[in-house]
């Protein structure tokens with residue numbers, strides 16, 4: 549039986565991944581560690597909470613003693629590191645926690661894993677590791693920076709992050725790479741485009757717009773709304789990580805994307821139309837500082853070398869996602885009744901409406 553340590557498993561993608569792994573690999577043991585920040589929600593994991601192969605431990609990835617204790621009392625084969633501060637707007641308001649969690653937290657996990665996985669941890673020249681161990685770092689396409697009207701991100705591109713969030717994720721990628729080069733640690737890095745699907749925190753574009761539409765609130769579109777993102781259903785991201793975990797070549801980086809480039813305004817209008825609301829709710833507001841204009845993932849490497857491909861079309865995925873939010877109003881109500889409203893007020897009340905040409 550393999551034991552996988554999933555970090556940040558109470559967040560959006562992590563909770564979907566925990567459920568994916570328990571279903572696809574019923575012989576694996578999944579240990580989920582999460583410090584439960586505002587973005588962590590154990591309700592998202594209720595359906596697996598009694599699964600005998602699943603354990604939750606409340607822990608901070610920066611807490612070396614706790615991580616050490618978890619490794620000492622469990623025979624961990626793989627780490628899949630989702631734990632992070634993940635929202636670009638918050639990184640503009642408060643960058644520091646992005647650096648400590650996303651960089652130091654990752655390095656802490658790597659260091660403890662190295663100690664437990666190396667055949668001879670006291671020999672700095674030893675590059676032999678226990679059979680089957682691997683550290684998988686869940687990174688993002690934002691580390692590449694922004695694209696112009698053409699071109700796509702490929703794995704060999706230089707990293708040019710623009711926000712404190714993406715700078716922290718790029719730094720973590722460099723540390724993971726260094727542990728592979730210097731210590732011979734078995735690693736993979738995955739860089740994925742924008743995810744959407746069930747259980748996403750309503751600070752991100754799609755759930756925020758769905759929730760605001762349902763509440764007949766303004767829909768704040770940054771700048772001219774023509775920024776492009778490349779959307780991937782979260783279940784396709786989970787299957788891609790599963791694939792890289794099992795088949796990824798040592799030290800390699802894999803881009804993950806679903807070939808679904810859409811301008812933000814297209815998505816907002818689609819949500820408005822699907823929910824039968826009026827486009828008058830759309831408000832063009834002051835742009836995000838340092839806003840990346842376009843992301844697009846070239847997924848040739850993972851599709852041709854590892855045989856992964858996305859199962860969802862965007863049309864099916866967005867329809868199911870909107871339905872999910874309509875059928876899970878309690879889940880979203882619990883979130884928006886807490887600290888979320890304080891965040892929402894401070895984030896959006898200071899953003900001015902701007903006049904935008906809409907042709």
Ligand code: NAD
Pocket residue numbers: 555556557558559560561562581582583584585586587588589607608609610629630631632633634635649653686687688689717739740741742743744749
């Ligand atoms: P999320 O914000 O929904 O979840 C993050 C989780 O990490 C939360 O449960 C939170 O409690 C936990 N966490 C935060 N700090 C922690 C700490 N110090 N110790 C332990 N747990 C901690 O994020 P998400 O959208 O699910 O993203 C997960 C990962 O995927 C992140 O690493 C992110 O950079 C990456 N990613 C996200 C997307 C996307 O579109 N959401 C795309 C590509 C990559």
Ligand code: DAU
Pocket residue numbers: 634635636637687688689690740741742743751752753754756768769770773775776777812836843
């Ligand atoms: O590309 C992968 C990244 O996607 C992940 O690494 C990040 O963790 C994830 O948060 C996401 O980053 P983005 O900044 O692209 O996602 P967000 O949902 O915040 O915004 C998507 C686009 O929508 C972006 O161009 C900004 C715009 N936007 C967002 C919000 C919240 C608006 O116009 N209005 C809004 O209110």
